[in-house]
Amino acid sequence: MIVAKRTRPVSERFLPSFLDSAGSLLLQDFMRPAVEYLIKRISATFLISMKRFISAIKQKGTKRTGEGVMKLRSGWSVEFQTFGAKEVLEITRLPQALLRLWRQRGYFPEKEKGRWAKYDANEIASIYLLYAFSKLGMAPSHAAHFAGDLAPDLLFFATLSVDGACEFLGPPSEVDVMRREFDDSFDLARSVIEPKDERRYVVSVHGSAFERIGDLNDMINSEASEYFSCIDLVAAGRGIAIRAQRPLVTFRFSTDQAEAPKARRLSHGQT
Numbered sequence: 001m002i003v004a005k006r007t008r009p010v011s012e013r014f015l016p017s018f019l020d021s022a023g024s025l026l027l028q029d030f031m032r033p034a035v036e037y038l039i040k041r042i043s044a045t046f047l048i049s050m051k052r053f054i055s056a057i058k059q060k061g062t063k064r065t066g067e068g069v070m071k072l073r074s075g076w077s078v079e080f081q082t083f084g085a086k087e088v089l090e091i092t093r094l095p096q097a098l099l100r101l102w103r104q105r106g107y108f109p110e111k112e113k114g115r116w117a118k119y120d121a122n123e124i125a126s127i128y129l130l131y132a133f134s135k136l137g138m139a140p141s142h143a144a145h146f147a148g149d150l151a152p153d154l155l156f157f158a159t160l161s162v163d164g165a166c167e168f169l170g171p172p173s174e175v176d177v178m179r180r181e182f183d184d185s186f187d188l189a190r191s192v193i194e195p196k197d198e199r200r201y202v203v204s205v206h207g208s209a210f211e212r213i214g215d216l217n218d219m220i221n222s223e224a225s226e227y228f229s230c231i232d233l234v235a236a237g238r239g240i241a242i243r244a245q246r247p248l249v250t251f252r253f254s255t256d257q258a259e260a261p262k263a264r265r266l267s268h269g270q271t
Contacts, residue, residue: 072188072191072192072251073174073177073178073181075170075174075253075254075255076170076174076178076251076252076253076254077251077252077254078192078249078250078251078252079249079250079252080120080121080122080248080249081120081121081246081247081248081249081250082118082119082120083118083119083120083121083124083244084118084119085099085119087244088119088124088127090243091124091128091240091243091244092124092127092128092131092240093131093243094127094128094131098131099127102130102140105140105141107130107140107144108123108127121155121158121244121248121249122151122152122155123151124240124244124248125150125151125152125154125155125158125237125240126147126148126150126151127147128154128236128240129143129146129147129150129151129154129231129236130143130144130147132231132236133146133147133210133231136204136229136231137229146210149196150202150233152193152194152195152196153195153196153197153198153233154233154236154237154240155193155195155237155248156189156190156193156195156198156237157200157233157234157236157237157238158236158237158238158240158241158248159189159192159193159237159241159248159249159267160186160189160237160269160270161234161237161238161241161269161270162238162241162242162269163266163267163268163269164241164246164247164266164267165241165244165247165248165249165267165269166182166189166247166248166249166250166251166266166267167247167249167250167251167264167265167266167267168182168250168251168253168263168264168265168266168267169250169251169252169253169262169263169264170251170252170253170254170255170262170263171253171255171261171262171263172261172262172263174253175253175263175264175265176263176265178251178253179265179266179267182251182267183267183268183270186270192249193249197212199212199213199214200213200214200215200232200233200234201213201214201215201216201230201231201232201233202230202231202233203216203219203228203229203230203231204228204229204230205219205225205228206225206226206227206228210229216230247266247267
């Protein structure tokens with residue numbers, strides 16, 4: 001009969017000899033549980049740090065800087081749709097009092113011709129993140145910088161997560177080709193939105209600085225993190241796209257033929 005040999009963790013292999021070394025007055029029986037817990041936590045923390053380092057290397061190739069991505073076909077242009085203040089409140093779930101306060105503090109667009117500017121899809125993503133970070137305990141003045149940097153990443157997921165998040169307008173043949181290109185890969189969305197990082201989660205462990213990770217399983221399975229704060233950009237993007245109730249981004253084909261037939265197609269969700 002073949003018996004599988006169990007590999008003991010580092011803490012079990014080296015802990016007994018360390019604890020049982022003669023001459024140490026500090027390591028009495030009442031200290032042993034505390035020292036065992038401390039060494040196991042250090043070992044687990046080191047393990048998760050190494051896994052995060054490896055994950056970051058693997059994810060490096062998914063960070064986009066705008067180089068080598070698909071360009072729009074000739075004749076096409078892109079518009080980020082704009083939304084009024086009432087729509088912004090519904091999409092971001094931001095209380096009206098906070099919208100007014102943060103607008104006065106300069107976090108949002110300034111007045112234009114006596115009226116508050118409308119907000120485009122990228123600004124809505126920034127507002128959503130500002131509110132999310134504030135609910136996680138970050139001061140809005142500090143969160144504004146992070147929200148602005150992460151907004152393209154959130155909008156990227158929003159345009160891909162729900163049917164109808166993007167619309168295509170123009171001659172039927174051109175529209176069908178463009179929508180097919182959009183639905184077949186992420187490249188067209190990347191070229192338009194230009195996300196900086198495509199990792200899904202923004203996480204703060206034990207109150208530390210927020211960082212991006214692609215998979216929560218390694219952190220959870222290591223049991224090194226007793227509590228953490230997290231923003232799921234895919235889920236957040238899906239919520240934004242659903243509550244918007246109309247396309248966030250419009251692809252429009254320009255033609256000189258005024259009477260040419262025109263079609264409207266909606267994108268399909270990919271995430």
